[in-house]
Amino acid sequence: MTDQNNPTSPSGGRGASLDVCLTPALIPLYNVQDYIVVVIDIFRATSSICYGIENGAEAIIPVSEVEECAAYREKGLNYLIAAERDGKVVDGFDFGNSPFSYTAEKVSGKTVVLTTTNGTHALHLSRSAKKIVIGSFLNLTALCNWLKTQQENILLVCAGWKNNFNLEDTLFAGAVIEQLKDTGFILDDPAIAANDLFRIGKQDIAQYLSKTSHGERLKKLGIEKDIAFCLQVDLTTAIPVLDGEKLVKLV
Amino acid sequence: MTDQNNPTSPSGGRGASLDVCLTPALIPLYNVQDYIVVVIDIFRATSSICYGIENGAEAIIPVSEVEECAAYREKGLNYLIAAERDGKVVDGFDFGNSPFSYTAEKVSGKTVVLTTTNGTHALHLSRSAKKIVIGSFLNLTALCNWLKTQQENILLVCAGWKNNFNLEDTLFAGAVIEQLKDTGFILDDPAIAANDLFRIGKQDIAQYLSKTSHGERLKKLGIEKDIAFCLQVDLTTAIPVLDGEKLVKLV
Numbered sequence: 359m360t361d362q363n364n365p366t367s368p369s370g371g372r373g374a375s376l377d378v379c380l381t382p383a384l385i386p387l388y389n390v391q392d393y394i395v396v397v398i399d400i401f402r403a404t405s406s407i408c409y410g411i412e413n414g415a416e417a418i419i420p421v422s423e424v425e426e427c428a429a430y431r432e433k434g435l436n437y438l439i440a441a442e443r444d445g446k447v448v449d450g451f452d453f454g455n456s457p458f459s460y461t462a463e464k465v466s467g468k469t470v471v472l473t474t475t476n477g478t479h480a481l482h483l484s485r486s487a488k489k490i491v492i493g494s495f496l497n498l499t500a501l502c503n504w505l506k507t508q509q510e511n512i513l514l515v516c517a518g519w520k521n522n523f524n525l526e527d528t529l530f531a532g533a534v535i536e537q538l539k540d541t542g543f544i545l546d547d548p549a550i551a552a553n554d555l556f557r558i559g560k561q562d563i564a565q566y567l568s569k570t571s572h573g574e575r576l577k578k579l580g581i582e583k584d585i586a587f588c589l590q591v592d593l594t595t596a597i598p599v600l601d602g603e604k605l606v607k608l609v
Numbered sequence: 610m611t612d613q614n615n616p617t618s619p620s621g622g623r624g625a626s627l628d629v630c631l632t633p634a635l636i637p638l639y640n641v642q643d644y645i646v647v648v649i650d651i652f653r654a655t656s657s658i659c660y661g662i663e664n665g666a667e668a669i670i671p672v673s674e675v676e677e678c679a680a681y682r683e684k685g686l687n688y689l690i691a692a693e694r695d696g697k698v699v700d701g702f703d704f705g706n707s708p709f710s711y712t713a714e715k716v717s718g719k720t721v722v723l724t725t726t727n728g729t730h731a732l733h734l735s736r737s738a739k740k741i742v743i744g745s746f747l748n749l750t751a752l753c754n755w756l757k758t759q760q761e762n763i764l765l766v767c768a769g770w771k772n773n774f775n776l777e778d779t780l781f782a783g784a785v786i787e788q789l790k791d792t793g794f795i796l797d798d799p800a801i802a803a804n805d806l807f808r809i810g811k812q813d814i815a816q817y818l819s820k821t822s823h824g825e826r827l828k829k830l831g832i833e834k835d836i837a838f839c840l841q842v843d844l845t846t847a848i849p850v851l852d853g854e855k856l857v858k859l860v
Contacts, residue, residue, distance in 0.1 A: 380774055383634055387773050522638050523631055523799045547821050548774045551806055558805050570798050 372542030375511040381518040385483040395487035399517035403477035405494040405588035412594035414466035417604035441473040445579035476517035492598035500595040502537035532556025623793030626762040632769040636734040646738035650768035654728035656745040656839035663845035665717035668855035692724040696830035727768035743849035751846040753788035783807025
């Protein structure tokens with residue numbers, strides 16, 4: 359039994375929906391305005407965003423195009439601009455998409471403009487949500503503890519790869535469900551699947567993901583260290599939240 | 610190592626792609642013309658189609674709308690028309706979507722026009738494929754044995770539920786992959802996920818699916834017997850193939 363109609367329900371998700379949108383292409387199937395949305399792009403956008411906000415970045419602005427990012431250069435020295443092509447920092451940019459660029463000494467007090475195709479796409483399509491927050495393994499438990507207090511439907515949006523399903527984002531969605539599922543949420547089929555996949559992979563997520571296409575692709579880019587970094591659990595506690603066009607620390 | 614460029618490769622999929630399209634909404638992400646497509650709609654369209662073709666139906670024509678189906682009534686007595694709403698046969702139709710309606714005594718020598726929203730949608734979007742065949746647990750091994758001989762890329766298209774992911778179609782895709790994966794196919798991320806989900810559920814697929822939303826929905830329609838029927842493995846050997854607008858027996 360659930361008490362979906364009881365607004366004074368004491369525990370986190372009792373009767374609310376905990377759904378997983380496996381790719382941005384499927385966002386139109388959800389009434390996004392009825393949800394808190396968590397955007398997930400594990401390799402590497404949302405991991406870098408969590409790390410940057412934890413390390414004192416004033417804000418992070420995700421954009422789709424390198425040109426759009428470059429335009430921020432003219433706004434002043436307080437902006438850092440980040441863009442990569444084929445695993446290399448684009449000429450004239452401050453750094454690429456590696457989370458190792460988002461240390462306190464580099465980003466504290468700054469606004470970082472980050473070029474990320476899949477993540478920006480997912481954010482844009484989720485705009486009508488009640489709230490949009492950013493998730494990664496880095497802030498997993500802090501995020502889940504906050505979600506438990508929200509008494510709202512939750513939609514975990516996997517940024518995926520070129521609008522299609524990927525395993526790393528789905529596994530992270532499954533990790534969130536693992537922490538929330540005993541608090542009374544109703545899971546949709548993708549949520550059940552994501553959680554089961556997480557339970558298969560959780561003993562060694564890096565090993566599990568090494569067989570995937572994206573893992574292969576990232577290895578070829580020579581960013582194995584980034585991958586290992588992005589799979590660290592609970593390194594941070596900040597929850598980035600969308601405020602207008604900027605991601606800032608949720609307070 | 611794969612020998613993708615060797616057309617004389619002796620084993621089924623060596624170097625070819627074995628991909629899973631988790632919902633019809635994602636079909637546009639694939640170059641469908643490069644694949645043999647298997648359309649999957651376990652509860653109940655593709656199970657009923659496999660059973661009907663096995664039992665001697667001359668052809669099965671899947672359509673989206675009840676009205677479209679009804680129009681076939683005027684084409685003569687050789688046509689049987691099948692449509693359901695809310696689990697009940699629509700007035701004036703010969704039968705509904707239960708596989709139990711597709712027995713030899715009812716369908717042998719007849720053409721059945723079947724109303725199925727999700728399955729028809731998946732078929733329509735796959736039209737440009739090299740070939741389109743129909744899969745269900747009923748014809749699993751016969752289908753896989755044929756696929757092994759084809760030396761082509763294979764795309765398993767899950768009809769899903771209202772354009773979104775469902776577990777039963779994905780599990781069946783995983784069952785196909787289980788039989789094909791050691792013959793040298795390259796799997797995409799959805800294929801890896803589908804196979805892992807099948808491996809979780811395979812000991813008792815009915816039990817595994819009972820926790821899903823669609824399972825609940827179907828139970829409410831009072832068609833538990835249909836569900837059990839659709840989960841029988843290798844009851845049939847016929848492979849339905851699309852020929853124009855009709856599904857006929859592959860010979």
